[in-house]
Amino acid sequence: MTEEYAIEVQNLSKKFGDFLAVDNISFNVKKQEIFGFLGPNGAGKSTTIRMLCTLARPSGGDAKINGYDLLKQPDQVRASIGLVSEKMIMYEQLTAAENLRFFGNLYQMPREKIDRKTDELLALVNMTKWKNAQIKTYSTGMRQRINVIRAMLTEPQIIFMDEPTLGLDPQTTLSIRQLIRDINKNGTTVILTTHAMVEAEALSERVAIIDHGKIVALDTPQNLKKLVKDADLTVISARIPNLTPVMAEHLKALDCVTAFDQQDAYDIKISARGSEGFDRIIDSIRHDGGNITMINTNEPTLEDVFLSVTGKAMRDQSEKPKMSGRRHGPWGAPRARVR
Numbered sequence: 095m096t097e098e099y100a101i102e103v104q105n106l107s108k109k110f111g112d113f114l115a116v117d118n119i120s121f122n123v124k125k126q127e128i129f130g131f132l133g134p135n136g137a138g139k140s141t142t143i144r145m146l147c148t149l150a151r152p153s154g155g156d157a158k159i160n161g162y163d164l165l166k167q168p169d170q171v172r173a174s175i176g177l178v179s180e181k182m183i184m185y186e187q188l189t190a191a192e193n194l195r196f197f198g199n200l201y202q203m204p205r206e207k208i209d210r211k212t213d214e215l216l217a218l219v220n221m222t223k224w225k226n227a228q229i230k231t232y233s234t235g236m237r238q239r240i241n242v243i244r245a246m247l248t249e250p251q252i253i254f255m256d257e258p259t260l261g262l263d264p265q266t267t268l269s270i271r272q273l274i275r276d277i278n279k280n281g282t283t284v285i286l287t288t289h290a291m292v293e294a295e296a297l298s299e300r301v302a303i304i305d306h307g308k309i310v311a312l313d314t315p316q317n318l319k320k321l322v323k324d325a326d327l328t329v330i331s332a333r334i335p336n337l338t339p340v341m342a343e344h345l346k347a348l349d350c351v352t353a354f355d356q357q358d359a360y361d362i363k364i365s366a367r368g369s370e371g372f373d374r375i376i377d378s379i380r381h382d383g384g385n386i387t388m389i390n391t392n393e394p395t396l397e398d399v400f401l402s403v404t405g406k407a408m409r410d411q412s413e414k415p416k417m418s419g420r421r422h423g424p425w426g427a428p429r430a431r432v433r
């Protein structure tokens with residue numbers, strides 16, 4: 095395995111009957127990176143994670159996890175990873191400490207190490223005082239914190255997290271995101287699936303956008319945004335009280351100007367591309383005795399990236415509608431999570 099990579103995936107596929115849920119995907123995850131998997135409901139995110147965690151058998155392709163062959167060394171793969179799954183796997187009647195002990199025993203961890211890690215991890219998520227309370231008395235956010243530290247118990251080098259903040263309130267969501275950053279800072283590689291675009295962007299060093307089982311784009315959020323047409327467009331509004339046709343012609347002729355719109359005798363709107371020409375526009379307006387009234391940069395979102403690479407909208411139902419009143423796309427209603 096190349097030293098640089100924690101995970102190397104080659105031509106991985108998963109069929110359910112005739113349905114291709116994961117369609118020949120290849121990607122690498124760097125060591126100690128937070129790698130985001132972003133896509134709409136049914137895109138194949140969980141299926142991919144399940145295959146990489148040895149919980150589902152690939153229909154084709156292969157992967158190396160921590161240098162171990164997914165198909166030939168599943169036990170070693172399992173021993174070196176942690177999973178925060180979509181479904182919480184915890185015993186309601188047991189306390190947090192008992193659940194963690196049960197899980198540690200499955201992994202044949204020494205009792206002393208289980209106890210030490212339990213105290214350390216409960217402290218990390220501010221749950222020490224709930225150590226001996228049954229899970230059934232916990233709020234959703236508390237459960238999710240235990241769910242996350244359960245995956246950290248065995249000190250895996252890689253942690254997979256399938257929608258770690260789904261269904262959590264905004265405050266708990268932020269605290270889980272911070273926990274993910276902290277886990278990563280301690281050297282753990284994190285693979286995260288989400289259909290929250292802000293989450294993918296806020297956490298991930300690189301994001302793979304997945305749709306209909308295929309990776310349609312993969313890069314840093316910053317580079318992905320460059321795929322969007324007019325990503326670097328800035329609109330400058332200005333008022334020039336003594337605006338003359340010569341001044342207008344001069345502004346229009348500047349290299350970076352893509353559109354010039356004179357709204358009345360002295361209000362103008364200029365669209366410009368790139369940042370170099372920017373100073374020249376502002377200098378010219380000032381030179382003409384004008385004032386800048388507004389500058390709007392057109393910072394694209396990952397939603398715009400999705401639209402640009404798939405031709406359809408991807409709306410995350412958990413986010414607030416935009417001011418522009420973007421309509422709901424074929425993202426669909428939130429699925430009832432009863433599986």
Ligand SMILES: Nc1ncnc2c1ncn2[C@@H]1O[C@H](COP(=O)(O)OP(=O)(O)OP(=O)(O)O)[C@@H](O)[C@H]1O
Pocket residue numbers: 110115133134135136137138139140141142289429
């Ligand atoms: N065990 C299964 N049998 C048949 N079809 C399945 C099975 N598991 C998943 N699928 C189908 O495979 C596709 C991908 O599902 P998957 O759960 O991987 O999507 P996802 O990207 O995780 O979506 P979500 O955001 O809703 O969690 C879906 O169409 C799903 O219905």
Ligand SMILES: [Mg+2]
Pocket residue numbers: 139140141180256257
């Ligand atoms: Mg899923």
